[in-house]
Amino acid sequence: xxxxxxxxxxVFLVILAVAVFFxxxxxxxxxxxxxxxxxxxxxxxxxxxxxxxYKLFYPENTGREGLFINLQALSIKLFGIHPWALRxxxxxxxxxxxxxxxxxxxxxxxxHIAALSSFLMAISFWHVNFSRIGFRAIMLPFVLVxxxxxxxxxxxxxxxxxxxxSGVFFGLGFYTYTSYRIAPLIVLxxxxxxxxxxxxxxxHSGYEHARNKLWAGFATxxxxxxxxxxxxxxxFFTHPDNFMQRGGLxxxxxxxxxxxxxxxxxxxxxxxxxxGDCNPRHNIACAPMLPWPIGILFLIGIIKExxxxxxxxxxxxxxxxxLLFAWFFVMLLPGFLSVESPHALRTIGVLPVVMIFAGRGxxxxxxxxxxxxxxxxxxxxxxxHVTAAxxxxxxxxxxxxxxxxxxxxxxxxxxxxxxxxxxxxxxxVETANRINALPKSVKKYVVVRAxxxxxxxxxxxxxxxxxxxxxATLKNQKLKNIQYLLPEEAAQRRFSARDAVFELR
Numbered sequence: 001x002x003x004x005x006x007x008x009x010x011v012f013l014v015i016l017a018v019a020v021f022f023x024x025x026x027x028x029x030x031x032x033x034x035x036x037x038x039x040x041x042x043x044x045x046x047x048x049x050x051x052x053x054y055k056l057f058y059p060e061n062t063g064r065e066g067l068f069i070n071l072q073a074l075s076i077k078l079f080g081i082h083p084w085a086l087r088x089x090x091x092x093x094x095x096x097x098x099x100x101x102x103x104x105x106x107x108x109x110x111x112h113i114a115a116l117s118s119f120l121m122a123i124s125f126w127h128v129n130f131s132r133i134g135f136r137a138i139m140l141p142f143v144l145v146x147x148x149x150x151x152x153x154x155x156x157x158x159x160x161x162x163x164x165x166s167g168v169f170f171g172l173g174f175y176t177y178t179s180y181r182i183a184p185l186i187v188l189x190x191x192x193x194x195x196x197x198x199x200x201x202x203x204h205s206g207y208e209h210a211r212n213k214l215w216a217g218f219a220t221x222x223x224x225x226x227x228x229x230x231x232x233x234x235x236f237f238t239h240p241d242n243f244m245q246r247g248g249l250x251x252x253x254x255x256x257x258x259x260x261x262x263x264x265x266x267x268x269x270x271x272x273x274x275x276g277d278c279n280p281r282h283n284i285a286c287a288p289m290l291p292w293p294i295g296i297l298f299l300i301g302i303i304k305e306x307x308x309x310x311x312x313x314x315x316x317x318x319x320x321x322x323l324l325f326a327w328f329f330v331m332l333l334p335g336f337l338s339v340e341s342p343h344a345l346r347t348i349g350v351l352p353v354v355m356i357f358a359g360r361g362x363x364x365x366x367x368x369x370x371x372x373x374x375x376x377x378x379x380x381x382x383x384x385h386v387t388a389a390x391x392x393x394x395x396x397x398x399x400x401x402x403x404x405x406x407x408x409x410x411x412x413x414x415x416x417x418x419x420x421x422x423x424x425x426x427x428x429v430e431t432a433n434r435i436n437a438l439p440k441s442v443k444k445y446v447v448v449r450a451x452x453x454x455x456x457x458x459x460x461x462x463x464x465x466x467x468x469x470x471x472a473t474l475k476n477q478k479l480k481n482i483q484y485l486l487p488e489e490a491a492q493r494r495f496s497a498r499d500a501v502f503e504l505r
Contacts, residue, residue, distance in 0.1 A: 019098040019122035023091040023131045030415040033424030034083040038134035039463035043472035045073035060455040067175035068136035086134035094131025100145035117359030123406040139176035140349045158213040163220040171228025179334040186326045193322040268335035271342030280423040282344040301361030327353045432468035444482045447490040
């Protein structure tokens with residue numbers, strides 16, 4: 001068992017504090033507004049709280065797995081109807097993901113890579129952003145890091161309890177986000193590679209014993225995953241139309257599928273360092289998903305780790321590197337297969353392994369300075385006079401500067417951009433606030449002119465107002481004297497001077 005020194009504990013606590021700060025600071029104001037997709041979750045949560053019907057799958061708004069919404073329902077019960085009550089669930093999940101990445105990377109490599117990788121994720125605009133938005137996709141990196149943490153522990157010590165917990169997380173993954181459905185392929189690849197590793201490195205008698213433990217672990221993960229995911233699987237079996245509600249976004253649904261696939265692959269691979277997601281809710285104006293100080297580290301790390309992997313230095317493919325590259329390419333498949341590439345949300349499952357590659361790249365540069373020997377002890381570089389202290393301080397200053405840079409990019413550049421304010425429909429929040437300020441006796445009409453798919457009889461655009469005024473149900477609309485109208489309905493109605501009429505465009 002790896003020992004935890006006082007210095008390591010202090011470093012971990014600093015990383016944890018940074019992760020908490022980046023995800024909770026000014027959560028009530030940044031991001032601004034409340035996007036209707038977030039509010040749709042809130043309306044579902046409010047109805048679930050009032051009826052006690054917490055669903056496995058919520059079919060409105062093209063369908064969403066229910067685990068995240070049910071957690072948001074608990075948050076609303078505790079904290080009330082506020083945008084930050086929805087987003088706070090994402091923040092907690094994001095913090096737990098940073099913690100999980102630390103422990104996973106420590107088991108895969110060592111405490112140095114763990115510290116660098118988890119710190120980079122703690123400050124990463126990409127992860128911070130989705131840790132502060134009420135989208136269920138933030139749960140995908142969470143279940144992956146903890147599932148692979150217990151998987152790797154199980155492979156190392158052959159304890160069935162670790163495989164059991166890995167199966168629990170992998171089973172829960174099916175309740176998180178659509179992109180997760182491809183993730184079990186990573187587990188199959190890792191087990192196959194580990195089996196080949198056992199055949200290469202163990203004697204016949206030792207191999208038989210290790211193989212039996214491996215298959216017992218695989219069977220445990222498979223059965224537990226199946227057991228945990230079975231209720232949702234049964235739901236999809238009885239509601240097959242809900243399983244794939246966005247098939248039109250697939251490259252194979254286009255007139256030239258191979259051309260679209262090639263274009264999507266290029267765009268998705270280029271999103272890290274060249275041109276990222278252009279959706280203003282997901283990113284800063286098509287900027288690379290990794291800012292250049294992290295993007296360079298990622299390129300160095302992935303190139304060096306790929307060379308280490310294919311060079312087969314130990315006579316076989318390294319299981320740890322097989323896990324990393326299987327994770328990287330498999331979790332990019334949802335981006336490859338979508339016409340909406342590059343898509344930061346759909347490929348969010350790749351984020352932890354990207355940070356591991358960046359951490360490996362930074363550690364390689366650090367060691368190249370001559371600050372540490374392979375065993376981890378400081379020494380004088382034979383070709384110069386770079387000392388360990390100088391290298392350590394350089395590393396700390398660099399990490400701090402990157403943290404300040406990412407803080408500025410998120411809270412100042414993106415958070416205060418008028419485009420961001422519009423993208424999150426701050427005007428809808430202001431409309432809801434005006435409605436809430438009116439007396440109950442005033443008849444309030446909300447004319448929903450914004451286009452889109454419908455939920456509860458009106459376009460989803462109305463959900464921001466519905467959630468913040470707690471009027472997702474007809475019962476509450478009558479209690480609060482609020483009525484939602486489509487444009488054609490409003491055209492046929494005569495409003496009195498005492499009525500309050502609001503329009504959502």
